[in-house]
Structure formats: C-alpha cells, structure tokens
Amino acid sequence: MCGIVGILGATPVAPLVIDALKRLEYRGYDSAGIATLEEGCLTRRRAEGKLRNLEARLSEAPLKGLSGIGHTRWATHGKPTEGNAHPHATDRLAVVHNGIIENFRELREELVADGAHFDSETDTEVVAHLVTREMRRSNDPVTAVAAALPRLHGAFALAFLFEGHDDLIIGARRGAPLAVGYGEGEMYLGSDALALAPFTDTIAYLEEGDWVVLSRGGAEFHDKDGAIVAREAHKTQAGAFLVDKGNHRHFMAKEIHEQPEVIGRTLSHYLDMANGTVRLPVDMPFDWTKIDRISICACGTAYLAGIIAKYWFERLARVLVEVDVASEFRYREAPLPKGQLAIFVSQSGETADTLASLRYTRQMGQHVLSVVNVQSSTIARESDVVTPTLAGPEIGVASTKAFTCQLAVLAVLAIAAARARGHIDEAREKELVRELVSMPGLVAESLKLEPGIESLAYELRKASDVLYLGRGTSYPMALEGALKLKEISYIHAEGYAAGELKHGPIALIDEEMPVIVLAPADAWFEKTVSNVQEVAARGGRIVLIGPEGAAGRAGVEALAEVAMPAMPETFAPIAYAVPVQLIAYHTALSMGKDVDQPRNLAKSVTVE
Secondary structure, eight states: OOEEEEEEOSSOOHHHHHHHHHTTGGGOOSEEEEEEEETTEEEEEEEESSHHHHHHHHHHSOOOOSEEEEEEEOOSSSOSOTTTSSOEEOSSEEEEEEEEETTHHHHHHHHHHTTOOOOSSOSHHHHHHHHHHHHHHHOOHHHHHHHHGGGOOEEEEEEEEETTEEEEEEEEEEBSOOEEEEOSSOEEEESSHHHHTTTOSEEEEOOTTOEEEEETTEEEEEOTTSOEEOOOOEEOOGGGSOOSOTTSSSHHHHHHHTHHHHHHHHHHHHEETTTTEEOOSSOOSSOGGGOOEEEEEEOHHHHHHHHHHHHHIIIIIOOEEEEEEHHHHGGGTOOOOTTOEEEEEESSSOOHHHHHHHHHHHHTTOEEEEEESOTTSHHHHTSSEEOOOOOOOOOSSSOSHHHHHHHHHHHHHHHHHHHHTTSSOHHHHHHHHHHHHTHHHHHHHHHTTHHHHHHHHHHHTTOSEEEEEEOTTHHHHHHHHHHHHHHHHOOEEEEEEGGGGGGTGGGGOOTTOEEEEEOOSSTTHHHHHHHHHHHHHTTOEEEEEEETTHHHHHTOOOSEEEEEOOOOSTTHHHHHHHHHHHHHHHHHHHTTOOSSSOTTOOSSOOOO
16 A cells, blocks of 8 residues: 655665655555654655655755655545645654554544644544654653554554654554665665665565664564564565566556566466476475365455456365455354365455455464465465465556466466365376466467457447456456456446346446457357347447457357457466456556556555
8 A cells, every 4th residue: 555665874865765665656645755854853845646746846845864754645544635645743753654543533532632733634643643742751762652552553554753863763563564674874664675675685574563673773673562573684586676667658568468477487486397297386284185165365356366266176176165355254254164274365465354364264273375476475474385476566556467377376276286186187187287388378379469459448438337247267357357447447347247147237238338248268158158149139339258250159240359369268267367458458548547556546455
C-alpha cells in the first residue's frame, strides 16, 4: 500500500528519499511528503498527487538535511490533501505510517482532552501526539516510543524522526512490512527492499511486533516485549532487477510481454527438464497421501488463481479443495481438521487479510504452504514451506505476470500431489510436464494476437457494461478478465460460469452489450458453444476467444474472434490469461486511463 523510506546519510538525503519513493510508486498513492533535520530542526515538504508535485515543491524550497523520512500515502482516513499527507509532525518529532490505527478515535479524544491540537483528519497524527506526550514525560525518544506502541491497536509500520536527534530514526512494525538496510556509515529504513536497492544489498527484516532504533553505527532491534533481539541481515537481489519500462509505454505492457520468460524461469525451478518430471526444490513437511482436504486462501487475482488450481488438484490428485477469499475466511471460523494443508497465494507476501488467515489456519493445526513472489515477505517467513514464483518485481497494480507464474507453481504442485497420491503414473506425469513446458511458447504465440486485440479495444471502450463467460477453468478466467477490465478501464464488467447464463445474466444481453466468451478446445467446448448461440439469438455482441474457426463451429457472427493457438486443455488458462490482459490494457489505454496506477487501487494491500 503506502511507501516508507528513512535515511541516516552522509550527504543531503532529500534526493535519495525521492528516488527510493519512486521505486515504491507501484504500490499506489495519492500524496507524498518528506521531513529532514536542518541543523537539528524538523522541516517538512508535502504535496497532493504524484511525486512530481513534491519534487516541484523541493525545487522551490530545497531540504539539505542529512537525516530524513519520506512517504507516499494512499488515503484511508481523510481526503488525499496536502494537509493529510505524511509526515505528520509536532514540535518534537515527525512520523510516517503505513496501515490503520484502529483505536485512533479514542486516543484522539484522550489527547485533545490533554491539550493536543490536531491539524489533519488522519489516524496517523494520533501517533505523533501520543509519542510527543511520552517524550514530555521522559525526554527520551526511545523510551517514549516503547511506551506508546502498546497503546496502538491495528496494523502498522511506523518511522519516526526526532527534533534535535540527527543520528536517530526509530521504526516499528505490526502487521505491515518494514526492512532495515545497512550501509557504510549510513543506515536505511524502508517498507520494501526494492526501495533500498540503490543504496544497499544488505537487508534485515523486522519480525511481527518488532521495533528498531537506527543510528549511523547500526541497528538495535527490540521484540514486542521490548527485549533486545538479533535479526539476521541477508543479501538481497532486489537491485538486480531493472525497474523500468524498457521499450514499453507502461509497466503493465512490459510485464505482460515478460510472461514467456518468467513462466519459463518459474517452471525450470520446479521441473526436471531432462527427465520430464516434477522436481520440487524443497521437501514437503507433510505426506500428500494423508492430505484429504486443501484450503486455498487469497485475495483478488491470486484468489482466482486459487480457483483454477482447485480444478487441477481435484481432477488430477483427487483431493477435495476449498477456495476462500481471505477477508471472509477467518471470520467464518471454518472447522479445519488437524494435519491438513492450507495454501496461501500472494504476489507481495504481505497481503493483510491473507496473512491473518494464515495465522488462523496455523492455530487450527494446518500445514502451511505459501505461493509468493517475495521470498523475504512475512507470509513466506511464517509458512512451513515456500514455493516461490520467479516473476521478478511486478510494478503495474493490475497483476499479470505474477498471476501466470502463480498458475505455473500451482500446476506443478497439483502434478506432484497427483503422483504422490498414486492417481497418475510416471507416463502421465511426463505427459503433463510436457504440456506445462509448452506453455511459455504458447504464451509467446498468444502475444502475437495483440494487433487484433488493440483494434477490438476501440469497440469495447464504447461499452458501459461487459459480460465475460466461461466453463471449467475458463470460468475463473472469465472472472479474471472482468476484474482486469474493471481495474484499469473502470468499465463495469462481470464474469459468469456460462452455464449460469440462463439463471439471470441473460436478462442483461441486448444489442449494446459486448459478451466476451472464453472457449478453448476442451471438454466443455460444445456446451460453451450452445451458450454463445443463446447470446447471438438475443443480439449480443460476441467476442469469442478460442481455437481458430470457433465462431464458424458455433454458427454465429462475432464482433471479433481471437484465434488462440492449439494447445493442451489442462493448462490452457496460463495462455488464455494473455488475451484477457491485453483486452483490458488496450481498452483502458484507448480511453486515456492510467493503466499502471488505476484510481483507488494499491499494489500491496497491507491493511484489512
């Protein structure tokens, strides 16, 4: 969600903080700010909107301090105005904050009664005044933060800069990630290792409940009880990835076109290409034959990857799978038999609802497996076993390459489970692996359809509503197509199981509504064709995504036909992700929308 950067430097830090915040723009934000110490005195610059507005402010009134904190804010409490932008400050300190302080109203009333004056609508300003009150009692920043943290309820990451203390930054985390970077005579704090990559490749992560005291000489970590603890520093490869658009107009376009490479990279991590078998790089801490039930839990696009995986696990491994939206899962208090498997899917590995559900399943005695793109993330660290995707940093808010890499990992796990449980033999395993190995090439072939999809987008941009239909694994792909279109074009779209058409959605169909049908050459093709004919009979504008000649086989005239290459049916969703991504991208682009940072959305949702 929001981005945090803190630097104790040897040269003026404002340009460095801005550069680091730019690397966090993918998270989504609507205001930004920075605070530094000028001869020991706190000085702030804040701006509504994008970082370029803050840079303009700094060009007019530069900051020269050697210590500073910065923030990109995604509005939760209060509008995205300059007055609500972080850092928030008192006469003693400045603070930046990711997350939500759930009890801010009670604390605000208490602090107002105690004489505090508030200038913003945010929950964050409560933190500034609470720690300031403790400083007036102890006159020591470390003691003040230690006293204030237990009063805060909710999920947060915090960074404090203190008046008169130019060799001190204090950070704290509860539910939202925070990392410490080590330099030569310099120290760094960030909500993402990617932000710190230009400065250092040596990173330590705060564990849940930790807080840390930084000076240029190093870092002192404290656990939730205040005890001094050691947190191991690791070398990170975050700086190895070039976070730029390359030859593409947008990060989303670049990431769509990276999919053949990153899917292949991910598969090579899990497959023995020479023998044509699955080769998991880690031992599973459970016996597949004793797993009778798998719970898959995720949010957004990752949730839809989980629904597709349900088909694979149930069909190949013959094991019951339940898939839940993470924000609902733990609250329905599902009874989970001990010793079963829970799989959590998250691009960032920091998704708050998914992490909370993980902790619920652990309490219920489940084996915990995570599919994440960030191996150092909280979800990864709290899992029994991690099966990483190797998509590299995904900057565009709408997930593309992370989604297809999640599918690749989940497909491998389904094959491994099927073989271990005796439901497929070696020959079938090799056949399935060959099909998976063919997917990067098929994704590359699918990308060649882009010019036709770009032309289609000029028709779709006129629509106010769009319907997506599919059967089998194409049903969750229909949901994903509708989600992508909504996310970045803001056109209302819905995905339905094609068999549900007659149970309500058919009432919406008229001569104005585009109906996008995913119809691969699978066991459901003929039934899907019958639904296409029902749409045609009511004048619907059909876009058919399927094998070449699918419209002719259906006996309908289509607004457009996206002729996909021939492919094995089991893992077809990996390739069929490409046209739905491109349809959303080019439709939004033709409408002049910001495809990388759509309104109201954040890349990493670290609050409930």
